[in-house]
Amino acid sequence: MKRTGKGMIPFWDYIGIEETLLEKGYAELKITIQPQLLQGRGTVHGGVIATLIDAAVGSAVRSSLSEAESASTVELKVNYTRPGIGEYLVAKSTLSHRGKTLAVGEVKIEDSSGKLVALGSATYMIFSAKKA
Numbered sequence: 051m052k053r054t055g056k057g058m059i060p061f062w063d064y065i066g067i068e069e070t071l072l073e074k075g076y077a078e079l080k081i082t083i084q085p086q087l088l089q090g091r092g093t094v095h096g097g098v099i100a101t102l103i104d105a106a107v108g109s110a111v112r113s114s115l116s117e118a119e120s121a122s123t124v125e126l127k128v129n130y131t132r133p134g135i136g137e138y139l140v141a142k143s144t145l146s147h148r149g150k151t152l153a154v155g156e157v158k159i160e161d162s163s164g165k166l167v168a169l170g171s172a173t174y175m176i177f178s179a180k181k182a
Contacts, residue, residue, distance in 0.1 A: 076142075077143045094135070096128070099139070100128050104126055118179040124175045127172070132165060136163055154174075
């Protein structure tokens with residue numbers, strides 16, 4: 051199973067996303083809330099939450115890929131339920147479908163007190179390496 055690490059996804063490093071658990075078809079990611087991630091009212095910017103949803107589904111998808119496969123986001127859906135506040139956010143993602151060319155995952159994002167901040171889903175296209 052392919053793993054991420056420091057430097058594997060530079061954007062994750064830049065905003066502070068950490069992959070804390072990865073199992074086949076399941077991933078948990080954590081992001082510590084820092085001032086640079088906030089919008090004008092002092093809560094986590096919606097774009098950060100959307101990024102966390104995309105990243106969490108991406109990890110769950112990656113856990114299902116063979117060495118000859120890769121994947122890319124083709125659709126993303128976010129439902130914001132409450133402001134992102136506290137010390138950190140945790141995204142828990144499960145694959146609900148893994149076909150030959152498409153994978154669909156669902157995500158719940160909770161704050162550090164366990165309150166639901168957002169629900170999301172994403173669809174990924176699966177690519178197979180072409181044989182020479």
